[in-house]
Amino acid sequence: MATHRTPNKTDERRAAIVERLADHVLAHGLVAASLRPLAKAAGTSDRMLLYYFSDKDEIIAATLQRIAERMESVLSERTAREPLPLGELITQISSVVLNDQFWPYMCVWLELASRAGRGDPLYGPIAMQIGSGFLAWGEAQLASPDAAARARDAARLLVTIEGMVLVKALGMGETVERSLG
Amino acid sequence: MATHRTPNKTDERRAAIVERLADHVLAHGLVAASLRPLAKAAGTSDRMLLYYFSDKDEIIAATLQRIAERMESVLSERTAREPLPLGELITQISSVVLNDQFWPYMCVWLELASRAGRGDPLYGPIAMQIGSGFLAWGEAQLASPDAAARARDAARLLVTIEGMVLVKALGMGETVERSLG
DNA sequence: TTTCTATTGTAGCGAACGCTACATTAATGT
C-alpha cells in the first residue's frame, strides 16, 4: 500500500511547521489564525508559509488535520480498552473531554462547528470527517446488546458529549455536572 | 418600576436599526458583522451606526440581545403550555430547534458559544445570560417529581438540545435523529 | 430671522488581511 510517498525534505519541513501551527491554533484559536501570526509562531515568515503551502486554506486544513490526530490520540490513550455501557462511557469520556488539558481542543472544535454550521466549504467537510470519526470510535467502545442499539447509543453518546462541551463553553460548568448526577 | 425611560426619538431609531441588524446577523452570521455591511443592511452608513452607538461592541451586544428576545418568543410560542416529562420535552423542543426556520438562530448561537468558550469579555457574559435563561425556561416546562430531579432534568435537557444542535451543525443530522429513536 | 443644536455626508487614518513580484542567497548536480 504505497499511498504514502517517501517523505522528501519539503514534506518534513511542512510537517514541522504544521506541528507549530497546531500549537498556535490550540492556544489562540482559529480566530487568531492569520498568516503573519501563524508564521511568527512557526518561526518563519508569511512568505514562507505560502511557499510550503499553496494558500491559506491548505494551511488551515493541514493544521486542523494535525489537531484532530492529536485529539484522537489523547482521547484513545485516556479511555479504557474494554467496551462499556452508554452511561459509564459518557461519564468516562466527559471526564477527559471537559478536563482543562483537553479544553483547547474543544475550543477549536467549537469554532470549527460554528463555521461548519454556516455551510463553509472548507471547514464543513473537515468537521464532518472528525465528527464521523468520533462517532465510529464511540461505537466501537460501546457495550450494547445489538447493532441497532449500539448505533443509537453511539449517536446519544456523541450528542451528549458535544452538548456538555457547548454548555461548558457558555460558562455553565455546574450545569454540566448537574446533568451527570 | 420606572426602569425604562420614555423612549425618545433616538431610542426609537436605535431600535429600528437594531431590528435590521438582527435580520442581517441571522442571515449572514457574526462572521459577517462588520460595520459597513451592517450599515448597508440597516439602510444607513457606518458613520451613523457609530453615531447611534458608542462602538462596535455596543452594536453587537444590542443586536444579540434582540436576537435572543426573538428566539425566546419563537421558542415559547411553539411549545406546549403544560409541563412535560424530560423525554417528551426533548422530543418537542428538538423538533422546534432543529427546524429550518429556527436554524439561523442556532448558527448565531454556535458562533456565540465558540467565542464565549475562548473567554471573550463581550460574548462570554451574553452567552451565559442566554444559556441561563434557557435553562430556567426549560426547568419551568418540566414535569419532574421533585425540585432536585427538576434541576437535574433541566440540565440534561439543555445538554441534550445543545448537543443536537452542535451535531447537526457538523452535517450529521441523521445522527441526531438516530439519537432520538 | 437668527442662533444653536441635532443629524448626516465625505474623506481619510492607521492597522491588518491574503497574497505576489522581484531580487537575492544557498545548495546541488554536472
Add this chain to the structure above:
DNA sequence: ACATTAATGTAGCGTTCGCTACAATAGAAA
C-alpha cells in the same frame, strides 16, 4: 568551476477593518 534550481528576504499591492476629523445641512428655539 559553473549552471541551475531551491529557498528566503524585502517590499508592496489592493482590500477591509474599526474609527474619527471636519464640514455641511436641517430643524427647533429665541
